[in-house]
Amino acid sequence: MDFNFDLVVNSFPLLLLGAGVTIKITAISVMLGVIIGMFMGISRICNVKIIRIIAAVYVDFIRGTPLLIQIFLVYFALPIISGQRIDPYIAAISACGINSGAYVAEIFRAGIQAIDVGQMEAGRSLGMSWAQTMRYIIIPQAFKQVIPPLGNEFIALLKDSSLVSVIGFEELTRRGQLIIAQTYGSLEIWTSVAIIYLAMTLTISRFVAYLERRFRTDDRH
Amino acid sequence: MIDIEGLYKSFGKVHVLKGIDLHVDDREVVAIIGPSGSGKSTLLRCMNYLEQPTKGTVSVDGIKLDSTANINKVRTEIGMVFQRFNLFPHMTVQKNIMLAPMKVRGMDKVEAAETAEKLLHCVGLADKAEAYPQQLSGGQQQRVAIARALAMHPKVMLFDEPTSALDPEMVGEVLDVMRSLADSGMTMVIVTHEMGFAREVSDRVLFVDDGRIIEQGKPADVFEHPQEERTRAFLSKVL
Numbered sequence: 001m002d003f004n005f006d007l008v009v010n011s012f013p014l015l016l017l018g019a020g021v022t023i024k025i026t027a028i029s030v031m032l033g034v035i036i037g038m039f040m041g042i043s044r045i046c047n048v049k050i051i052r053i054i055a056a057v058y059v060d061f062i063r064g065t066p067l068l069i070q071i072f073l074v075y076f077a078l079p080i081i082s083g084q085r086i087d088p089y090i091a092a093i094s095a096c097g098i099n100s101g102a103y104v105a106e107i108f109r110a111g112i113q114a115i116d117v118g119q120m121e122a123g124r125s126l127g128m129s130w131a132q133t134m135r136y137i138i139i140p141q142a143f144k145q146v147i148p149p150l151g152n153e154f155i156a157l158l159k160d161s162s163l164v165s166v167i168g169f170e171e172l173t174r175r176g177q178l179i180i181a182q183t184y185g186s187l188e189i190w191t192s193v194a195i196i197y198l199a200m201t202l203t204i205s206r207f208v209a210y211l212e213r214r215f216r217t218d219d220r221h
Numbered sequence: 222m223i224d225i226e227g228l229y230k231s232f233g234k235v236h237v238l239k240g241i242d243l244h245v246d247d248r249e250v251v252a253i254i255g256p257s258g259s260g261k262s263t264l265l266r267c268m269n270y271l272e273q274p275t276k277g278t279v280s281v282d283g284i285k286l287d288s289t290a291n292i293n294k295v296r297t298e299i300g301m302v303f304q305r306f307n308l309f310p311h312m313t314v315q316k317n318i319m320l321a322p323m324k325v326r327g328m329d330k331v332e333a334a335e336t337a338e339k340l341l342h343c344v345g346l347a348d349k350a351e352a353y354p355q356q357l358s359g360g361q362q363q364r365v366a367i368a369r370a371l372a373m374h375p376k377v378m379l380f381d382e383p384t385s386a387l388d389p390e391m392v393g394e395v396l397d398v399m400r401s402l403a404d405s406g407m408t409m410v411i412v413t414h415e416m417g418f419a420r421e422v423s424d425r426v427l428f429v430d431d432g433r434i435i436e437q438g439k440p441a442d443v444f445e446h447p448q449e450e451r452t453r454a455f456l457s458k459v460l
Binding site: 116118119121122123124125126127128129132136137140141144 | 269271293294296297299300301303305307308309310311320321324325369370373
């Protein structure tokens with residue numbers, strides 16, 4: 001076996017550039033996912049039936065179909081309907097964000113439902129509206145509950161973002177493919193790519209563990 | 222202050238309240254006693270629309286509580302204290318008390334803080350403003366919960382078994398706060414298992430069983446000379 005370390009060293013800067021792009025689209029997608037997921041998660045337990053149904057359909061559809069197909073739908077199928085080409089960057093972020101939103105919605109729904117119903121009753125009995133009680137009492141408490149699963153979702157999405165390489169978006173995986181196409185160094189490059197992904201996911205999981213600890217000692221809750 | 226007419230409440234096929242008529246006067250203190258599952262908590266929860274009547278009407282301070290009422294506004298006039306305190310665990314004691322006056326009444330921060338300070342002083346917890354609820358004993362938490370409800374300057378206070386979740390040695394401190402509240406002229410409806418307290422503090426005692434008011438009257442009459450067989454049976458078990 002011949003492992004070409006020079007190739008690893010030489011292509012590392014390019015791969016790191018790709019890793020930067022991976023982090024960027026993952027971070028933006030997760031932010032998008034958290035915003036969508038928060039609204040959808042609340043919608044899932046809203047007392048207006050039609051809103052509840054819309055949220056349930058969204059969550060079921062996204063969780064019941066592969067992310068790869070969702071990326072194809074956004075990048076290849078949507079332009080046929082709209083008649084407009086879509087930028088790979090926008091397509092990648094929309095697909096990942098909308099996908100993440102469904103998982104985050106379930107995380108938020110579970111987090112909110114884990115809060116004692118007495119908290120909502122206490123808020124309402126003081127004259128606060130449902131929305132005010134959600135905002136000031138329920139969601140701040142739910143946030144602490146959802147940090148660990150949200151961290152897992154971030155890690156899952158970071159790995160899944162490799163799928164957007166299929167629409168030619170140059171994140172880490174795509175960079176690896178392009179370098180291999182020129183150098184034929186499959187062993188060196190895929191190993192390097194794997195190690196970079198691992199470094200990123202480990203860093204995130206440590207950070208989430210730290211957040212979890214900090215919130216626990218802060219409020220003893 | 223509170224008017225209830227022909228109140229029925231069912232949860233599915235379970236009929237909890239079966240025709241309640243009740244009038245509570247301004248400044249009156251009413252104690253509701255009765256066995257568990259008799260519907261007394263449900264009756265209390267109907268008084269601030271936490272439970273919606275299946276049939277009949279509930280009015281507080283002249284406003285009928287139904288889906289057309291501005292229920293949030295009515296609730297600002299009705300303080301409620303829960304069995305399990307229901308303090309907000311992510312906020313300090315002071316913030317617990319300040320939240321609703323600021324968000325609902327639009328009170329500014331300084332004034333809300335002053336109100337909180339004053340109320341904490343009244344319930345004997347002036348030194349606990351910066352503590353979190355979990356750092357307090359049950360009795361202290363319940364006193365904070367009373368202060369939190371009072372911060373809205375309600376016209377009525379509802380108490381749902383306020384001492385049932387407390388260790389015995391902490392019951393007294395909560396009852397003391399409630400007693401001074403009653404002395405100050407607050408209109409109060411109290412669901413309680415503390416017979417001694419009901420007898421001493423209330424103007425009127427209601428005995429509720431199986432979703433109906435079985436007997437009511439001055440505490441001395443109800444406790445000394447119960448007219449109904451079911452009241453006698455209940456009192457003989459708890460006294």
